[in-house]
Amino acid sequence: EVQVVESGGGLVQPGGSLRLSCAASGFTFSSHDMSWVRQAPGKGLEWVSGISHNGGRTYNADSVKGRFTISRDNSKNTLDLQMNSVRAEDTAVYYCAKMVSRSRDGVDVWGQGTTVTVSS
Amino acid sequence: QSVQTQPPSASGTPGQRVTMSCSGGSSNIGSNTVNWYQHLPGTAPKLLIYSNNQRPSGVPDRFSGSKSGTSASLAISGLQSEDEADYYCAVWDDSLNGYVFGTGTKVAVL
Numbered sequence A: 001e002v003q004v005v006e007s008g009g010g011l012v013q014p015g016g017s018l019r020l021s022c023a024a025s026g027f028t029f030s031s032h033d034m035s036w037v038r039q040a041p042g043k044g045l046e047w048v049s050g051i052s053h054n055g056g057r058t059y060n061a062d063s064v065k066g067r068f069t070i071s072r073d074n075s076k077n078t079l080d081l082q083m084n085s086v087r088a089e090d091t092a093v094y095y096c097a098k099m100v101s102r103s104r105d106g107v108d109v110w111g112q113g114t115t116v117t118v119s120s
Numbered sequence B: 001q002s003v004q005t006q007p008p009s010a011s012g013t014p015g016q017r018v019t020m021s022c023s024g025g026s027s028n029i030g031s032n033t034v035n036w037y038q039h040l041p042g043t044a045p046k047l048l049i050y051s052n053n054q055r056p057s058g059v060p061d062r063f064s065g066s067k068s069g070t071s072a073s074l075a076i077s078g079l080q081s082e083d084e085a086d087y088y089c090a091v092w093d094d095s096l097n098g099y100v101f102g103t104g105t106k107v108a109v110l
Helices: none
Strands: A003-007 A010-012 A016-023 A033-041 A045-051 A058-060 A070-074 A076-082 A090-101 A107-110 A112-119 B009-012 B020-025 B037-038 B048-049 B063-068 B071-076 B085-095 B098-101 B103-108
Touching: A003 A090, A003 A107, A010 A045, A016 A090, A033 A070, A033 A107, A045 A076, A045 A107, A045 B009, A045 B085, A045 B098, A045 B103, A058 A070, A058 B085, A058 B098, A107 B048, B009 B020, B048 B063, B063 B085, B071 B085
Parallel strands: A010 A112, B009 B103
Antiparallel strands: A003 A016, A016 A076, A033 A045, A033 A090, A045 A058, A070 A076, A090 A107, A090 A112, B020 B071, B037 B048, B037 B085, B063 B071, B085 B098, B085 B103
16 A cells, blocks of 8 residues: 655644654655645645655745755655744645656655644 | 635535635746635645646545646536535735635535
8 A cells, every 4th residue: 555654743832853764665765756735724835845756856936945855765765854943834734745757747645644733 | 815716606506516616826826826725614725636627535436527728627526415514716926926725615505
């Protein structure tokens, strides 16, 4: 079964850091681009960051540029999101997302999400 | 950020056909394929339509997608109570160099 499972969410103070992780299984991880997508309370889905299948290219939404860094380890089938200088507006459920193939093809498999709350 | 505009809500009675639009531009819908997602609060979103009009296995044929120019649409025929959810279009934007979700449409079954 194709599966992605997030971990690492929690409560973090404004200006602090948090690292999210995603464990993938059931597919050839190194053949697929991956992304993080979030949903803030009462808001719609927002794509946050993406990374190419080999880690050679990364993409970020304007809202997180310079603060969030996406990375992957194809030897461990894991995807990470390093969140620095977090703000209240980063409070959201964060989903790990497997892309159909390349990032422009879109998401076909989603995790259940991990909740990040930014508050003092 | 959302560059594709969707109507905030749509509704119908059981058995009816409901459609919703997704309006974009030349750098997104006009250049790339559109996917549609169904999202119930508290659950993982689900891929409904990919490549404008293709259904993944397991998705009922009541769901159909289409694209013309810089707009796309999703139709639900034979509306059922379990179709009450939020629906999002999504597409790669060449100008933003990112994957962008539409504003979302909440479907209510009356």
